[in-house]
Structure formats: structure tokens, C-alpha cells
Amino acid sequence: MANVSKNQQPLDATREWHTKLAQLRKENDALEEEAAALRSFIGALMELTDALHSPRKESELLTLFESVLDSSMRAIGASAGSLLIPDESSGELIFAIVRGATPKEHLVGKRVPAGKGVASWVFTHRQSAIVNNAAADERFYKGLDDQLKHTTQSILAAPLIGGGRVIGVVEMINKKNGKLFSNGNQRLLAVMSRFAGELLFSIVRDVDLTQSFNIS
Numbered sequence: 001m002a003n004v005s006k007n008q009q010p011l012d013a014t015r016e017w018h019t020k021l022a023q024l025r026k027e028n029d030a031l032e033e034e035a036a037a038l039r040s041f042i043g044a045l046m047e048l049t050d051a052l053h054s055p056r057k058e059s060e061l062l063t064l065f066e067s068v069l070d071s072s073m074r075a076i077g078a079s080a081g082s083l084l085i086p087d088e089s090s091g092e093l094i095f096a097i098v099r100g101a102t103p104k105e106h107l108v109g110k111r112v113p114a115g116k117g118v119a120s121w122v123f124t125h126r127q128s129a130i131v132n133n134a135a136a137d138e139r140f141y142k143g144l145d146d147q148l149k150h151t152t153q154s155i156l157a158a159p160l161i162g163g164g165r166v167i168g169v170v171e172m173i174n175k176k177n178g179k180l181f182s183n184g185n186q187r188l189l190a191v192m193s194r195f196a197g198e199l200l201f202s203i204v205r206d207v208d209l210t211q212s213f214n215i216s
Contacts, residue, residue: 061204069082076185077185082171085167085210086166091114095108106148107148110144116143123159130185133153134152157169159194167204
């Protein structure tokens with residue numbers, strides 16, 4: 001029995017060492033992912049600042065909003081995304097820019113009914129939202145998935161706020177590699193969207209975005 005106990009001790013120590021090593025590797029991978037996201041985030045903000053500080057015509061608004069969406073997707077690592085703008089008269093949100101597998105002609109111009117969907121919740125409550133199980137969230141609007149034969153697994157969205165006004169919603173759909181959106185991702189998107197919203201507001205304050213984007 002003494003021999004068994006003596007032999008067991010190094011085995012237990014080895015198991016404990018492997019467990020700690022695996023945990024350290026997991027933590028290191030998470031830190032590397034966050035560092036990469038932060039670098040991408042800072043680069044995106046610099047690109048966006050440069051773009052918005054350059055003289056722009058109203059006809060170039062679409063390009064600026066595309067820059068916001070594309071920069072956000074790179075920073076977050078989303079496989080798809082969209083930027084929605086409000087119809088002030090109806091309270092609906094309109095898909096203005098779309099990225100991902102769904103052909104943009106199938107989605108651009110489509111409307112989300114007032115009060116339906118995660119993006120509408122974000123618009124109304126003026127705060128970001130993270131949903132990593134869309135089907136189980138009561139805010140999720142399944143109608144579009146049914147129309148497009150698409151499966152939305154996770155959603156991350158944030159409002160574009162400028163001058164105290166919500167001028168749009170940035171929405172990320174399904175993170176790459178089947179991963180879930182993290183709280184860190186949510187904070188990054190919220191800060192980036194707020195920053196972009198304030199910069200964009202100086203250009204769009206007197207503009208009808210639906211006409212600028214040629215959607216109705």
C-alpha cells in the first residue's frame with residue numbers, strides 16, 4: 001500500500017501540472033485573440049478618422065458607412081454584417097449595407113418592422129446587445145431568416161449615435177470559426193459605433209439617408 005501511495009503522488013502532480021498548463025494555454029489564446037481584436041480596432045478607428053476628416057460629398061455617404069461596417073467586422077471577426085438606417089416616419093429599420101454570404105440584392109432595402117428584431121431593440125434602447133443563441137432570444141426576428149433560408153446563430157449589435165440621435169445600427173451576424181461573440185467584442189463595437197456616430201453626425205444631420213442610399 002505504501003508503494004501505491006508513493007507512486008500515486010507523482011501521478012497526481014503530473015495531472016495537476018497538465019491541467020494548469022492547459023488552463024494557461026487557454027488563457028494565453030484568449031489574450032492573444034483580445035490583443036488582435038484591439039489592434040484591429042485601433043487600426044479601424046484610425047482609418048475611419050482619416051476617412052471622415054477628408055472632404056466628402058453627400059453622394060459619398062455610402063462609402064463612409066461602408067467603412068464603418070467593414071472596419072467593425074474586421075475588428076470583431078464576424079462572418080456577416082449589416083448596417084441599418086431608420087425610417088423616421090414608420091419606425092422601421094431598413095437594411096442599407098450588407099456583407100456576407102447572403103446576396104446584397106436579397107437584403108438591401110428590406111425593412112424590419114418597428115419593434116421587431118434585435119436591431120430594433122438596440123435602436124429603441126440606444127444600447128448594444130449580444131445574443132449568442134438567437135433562436136432562444138425573444139427579441140430575435142425570425143421572419144428574415146425564413147425569407148432568405150438563412151440561419152442566424154449569434155448577433156452582436158450597437159447603435160450609431162451622434163448629436164443625441166440614433167442614425168443607424170451596426171449588426172454583426174455569426175462570428176467566424178463558429179465562435180461566440182464575447183463581452184469584449186460587445187464593448188469594442190459599442191465604443192467604435194459611438195465614436196463613428198459622432199463623427200458621421202456632422203455630415204448627416206440634415207440628410208435623408210434613404211435618399212442618399214437610394215433605398216425606400
